[in-house]
Amino acid sequence: MKTITSRDNAFYKELKQLATSSQARRKAGQSLLDGVHLCQAWLDLKGAPDHCLVSEDALSNPEVRAIVRRCEELHTHVTAFPEALFGAISQVEHGVNIAFLAQTPRPQQPEAITESAVLLDGVQDPGNVGSILRSAGAAGIRQVYCGPGTAFCWSPKVLRAAMGAHFVLDIFENADLPALVRAARVPVLATSGYAAEQLYELDLSAPVAWVLGHEGQGVSQELLDLATHRVAVPHAGQVESLNVAACAAVCFFEQLRQSRR
Known part of the structure; x- marks a missing residue:
């Protein structure tokens, strides 16, 4: 020493x-x-x-x-x-x-998404990004693609919030999210508080790619238009919407529940 x-x-x-x-x-x-x-x-x-x-x-x-x-x-x-x-x-x-x-791990990005993945569209808060990574790792999702404007995944705050989830994930920074969605070989589900489709009505027994958006503005219109489904998490009460990290956890674990059913 x-x-x-x-x-x-x-x-x-x-x-x-x-x-x-x-x-x-x-x-x-x-x-x-x-x-x-x-x-x-x-x-x-x-x-x-x-x-x-x-x-x-x-x-x-x-x-x-x-x-x-x-x-x-x-x-x-x-x-x-x-x-x-x-x-x-x-x-x-x-x-x-x-x-x-x-x-810092730099995995080789695949040409197309062929398994369950998470796409982060301008999620700015490091705590939110870390929580999403932690939920993804716990739910068995292995790929995370970060678009421009998303908090740097290897910053100290994101690392602390993710509690080691980084080490079981392939994380791709500065990803071209529209190109990935166009080339995806699995359904792409964009979360939106205004979507007509409800999370619990979807078949999530096979791999899907989740798109999660900016804390205030949500998923960009371009990605909403490209997505296979626009998905809302139903909730009761007077609260307008869920925090993006909470929304992610609900979605990931509903997928896990269905895949194990």
Whole structure:
């Protein structure tokens, strides 16, 4: 284990840049996975990270020691920092100070959608995007296509909200959603609060692609026009509509229920 104590260390400066700049993370093709849960999930599902980062005080935590031990067994670089320095790397308040530096997965995008998938059309809130990823992973959906304007999936807030779902998904950024819908080999269902078709009236026993839209404006008119179905989630009461992440969860798990029926 190496220890860095200087704020002027070049590697430490690089880590601070990655922690605070989405542009830096995109350019480097690297992500910071912050906290015990994300680090454990990466080890279990993806294997060794590029680097394990830990504060000296956190080494007294049994979960942290176990993660560090696994990293050392995998011959991963481990670097410790004083608590004051680690604070500039971590985006988690009152968390356990351990993080991984890892290559951001860049899967090869298929030519056409042939299995269940999620298309995010300008979903801007990182918490919503993370919740949608988490629900998709839990429901057995494996592909997520993010159109322009959608929150960067590998940002710290999205990573925390998704709770490790990233590592069981193929995530495609800056996707051409209209082209994907035109080429799709499965039905495409665009969610809309104004749709005539109701979710529970549809046959979801086979793969489908879900289109979820911007928190305020919803799915774009172009994608609504291209979709096989426009779908509404029925609800009672005076509330106008569901939050996009809640809508996604209802849709995904109705599909899962029908596929297991």
